[in-house]
Amino acid sequence: MNARPLTALFALALAACAPLTPQRPAEKPAEKRYTATELLALQPAGLAWPAASADGERALREAALADIRARIALSPGAERDAALPKLFDLVAQYNAEIAAARPLLLEALPTLGPREPEFQRAVLTAAHTLYAADAAPLIWPLLPQLTASKPFAIAAYTLLQADAGYGERLRVLVPQQFPGWADDPRLAALMHRLQPSAAVPPPLPELLAAPLRPGFPVIVSLQRPGRQQMGLALVRGADGRFVREASGQLFTSPQLALARTGLPGTITNGNTPQGLFTLVGAGTASNPNIGPTPYLHSKLPVEATPAEFEHADTAPADWSLATYNSFLPASWRGWAPFQEAWLAGRAGRDELIVHGTTINPAYYAGTSYFPGTPQQGCMISAETWDAASGRLLASGQLALAQAYAAAGARQDLAGYLIVVELPGQGAVTPAEALALVTAAGR
Structure with a gap:
């Protein structure tokens, strides 16, 4: 299989559920939109995806594993920090090198306080996804430094995943740290989670x-x-x-x-x-x-x-x-x-x-x-x-x-x-x- 298409596919493989990935902002994405008639006419045999073949999938996985290992091997510093978000995405997607990447996560957590909220979000998301129990002792003292609601909420959910006993402490902390929590949709959802409820769902x-x-x-x-x-x-x-x-x-x-x-x-x-x-x-x-x-x-x-x-x-x-x-x-x-x-x-x-x-x-x-x-x-x-x-x-x-x-x-x-x-x-x-x-x- 030609290496260039697979390389391009791998570069896109970590996109979220975003259906479109234009190469340049100025480009209009080339996407096929369907009418009901066109959709109903499709047959499975008419659809193919080279990367879904055994060879294509193997090439993507090997490229991902090589990327993971290269990122893990980076020396501590700015370059490795920049590599962490994609590293943890790859580790989670391929269920690979989880133990090898753990020390990098645990080293990064105590440094998050002064970092940008988006970097905080990425590292804390990895903690929730892969290492909640190991990360929890490092996350609780970090909470006062998380001034943006999204990283704070992710940190709170990670603590709850590790130990539901954090719930009462979080229920007290959220209003203290975020007096306007009710107007923030992430914190409102978190506080709902923290409130005990015996309500019966509607029919x-x-x-x-x-x-x-x-x-x-x-x-x-x-x-x-x-x-x-x-x-x-x-x-x-x-x-x-x-x-x-x-x-x-x-x-x-x-x-x-x-x-x-x-x-x-x-x-x-x-x-x-x-x-x-x-x-x-x-x-x-x-x-x-x-x-x-x-x-x-x-x-x-x-x-x-x-x-x-x-x-x-x-x-x-x-x-x-x-x-x-x-x-x-x-x-x-x-x-x-x-x-x-x-x-x-x-x-x-x-x-x-x-x-x-x-x-x-x-x-x-x-x-x-x-x-x-x-x-x-x-x-x-x-x-x-x-x-x-x-x-x-x-x-x-x-x-x-x-x-x-x-x-x-x-x-x-x-x-x-x-x-x-x-x-x-x-x-x-x-x-x-x-x-x-x-x-x-x-």
């Missing part, structure tokens, strides 16, 4: 039956709390009925809404936030971890304008929680966990799309979510690629996108996406989904 069938905006199709992604298990995506047609297979069985498609970081949805590169998104079409990504299968373009509140979210020119000019809640049944409007998407949009999260994957699931063998391949906050469906040619053999993403396109009867593919957590253990099952749809009368 999920009521959400599944809610019209949102009549005449638009809806994807419903049922996920477990913590996202450590595979979820299921369902499709509700423009007529309000959930899509069935030709056999009469409910259409369900496994989907992972877990990010590699495991951070909450209000944090950069965190899990897909729970809540309501709008869908504004489909396109082909340039991100090599996503591959050529068309993604569905989902947008959060604030990322999408109110008019774009409403799919109507008569929407309010400015966003508000009331506008977000207007889509929901009354029983769900006060349920704070379902407002995570609203907070995530306010926090600046974007480009959390519904897509496939070219990442080898073997990297995550033995995990509770295998064969899922977490990335950086998107909703991901499994795909199978031919080892010899890189041609697509089977695609949960294409099946989901086509079920949505057929159910919507709209060439522009406009609609909605619900991501909602379903209590329970293990992967979400079709039987659970069917029971909910039946209770919703849909």
